[in-house]
Amino acid sequence: MSNITIRAHPKFSNVYISGLPQNPKLYSKNLIPGNKVYGERLITFKGEEYREWDPFRSKLAAMILEKPSLEFLKKDLSCLYLGASSGTTISHLSDIVYEGVIYGVEFAERSMRQLIQNTDKRKNIVPLLGNANFPESYAKSIFTPIDLVYQDIAQPNQAKIAIENCDYYLKNKGFLILAIKSQSIDSVEKSEKIYMQEKKILEKAGYVIIDSINIHKYAANHIILTVQK
Ligand SMILES: C[S@@+](CC[C@H](N)C(=O)[O-])C[C@H]1O[C@@H](n2cnc3c(N)ncnc32)[C@H](O)[C@@H]1O
Incomplete structure (x- = not known):
């Protein structure tokens, strides 16, 4: 169980953030719950699973x-x-x-x-x-x-x-x-x-x-x- 609070990105559809607005962490909601692609961290918040999205591994992030x-x-x-x-x-x-x-x-x-x-x-x-x-x-x-x-x-x-x-x-x-x-x-x-x-x-x-x-x-x-x- 994690105590991270995840919320919708203020601008981008289906992108999520946690932490301070000036230095947020990015997430996407896992389409295949339980499934990781590149060893990313999975976080469950309010019954939904999110995949942490690493900007050092992904230029889109x-x-x-x-x-x-x-x-x-x-x-x-x-x-x-x-x-x-x-x-x-x-x-x-x-x-x-x-x-x-x-x-x-x-x-x-x-x-x-x-x-x-x-x-x-x-x-x-x-x-x-x-x-x-x-x-x-x-x-x-x-x-x-x-x-x-x-x-x-x-x-x-x-x-x-x-x-x-x-x-x-x-x-x-x-x-x-x-x-x-x-x-x-x-x-x-x-x-x-x-x-x-x-x-x-x-x-x-x-x-x-x-x-x-x-x-x-x-x-x-x-x-x-x-x-x-
Ligand atoms: C920087 S990596 C892409 C990383 C990926 N976009 C990501 O963020 O997960 C570039 C990829 O482009 C592929 N590539 C390079 N030239 C290509 C070409 N002419 N046609 C198709 N793929 C190519 C390489 O094999 C390599 O896998």
Whole structure:
């Protein structure tokens, strides 16, 4: 039994917090009670089970703690998640969009095996073994129009991958949440210059940058952009 008091996040749907408002801990409500994905702490409060959401393990959690201006989460979203890895962040997104669906694309076979093992009870995750550089290659497995693209891929062409997937799948006015890791684009150049360069690529392709959140506190050389089609 824990004596932690959990309450709804003041802004983000289906995200929960505990502790002081200026330094909260984040949680999502466990869609599969009793089930852990990455060794996270489970807490029961008023008969509901919550999973602690670690901002040092999940850039989406880090972004939410850094107070983005826009709320982009809803329980029934259709999401395309690029770079699903072994399932840490996608599992929290699965708790949040519990009436929606998340197509999780990952190209490393070993990570895909772990993703399947870690999330097979979560019926709203569709794991897809594929390369995000080739969006059309997984088109046969995606059956719903996409409201939200989330991308966390450490590759030199991060903005280009995002644009190609959003051009292909994202609804008009839909949102892209894009993690940019400057080190993967150029390890010598200053991070700020790389971020500007990637933003320009997105804008040139007709996308609107709503927000740019620096998460260096949690993940070195990373920002997260909120982008609208
Ligand atoms: C930083 S990790 C993602 C962590 C994950 N988003 C999380 O928070 O739980 C990046 C992942 O992207 C995958 N990846 C890199 N390039 C890719 C590509 N072109 N297509 C699909 N997946 C890719 C890697 O194999 C790795 O698992």
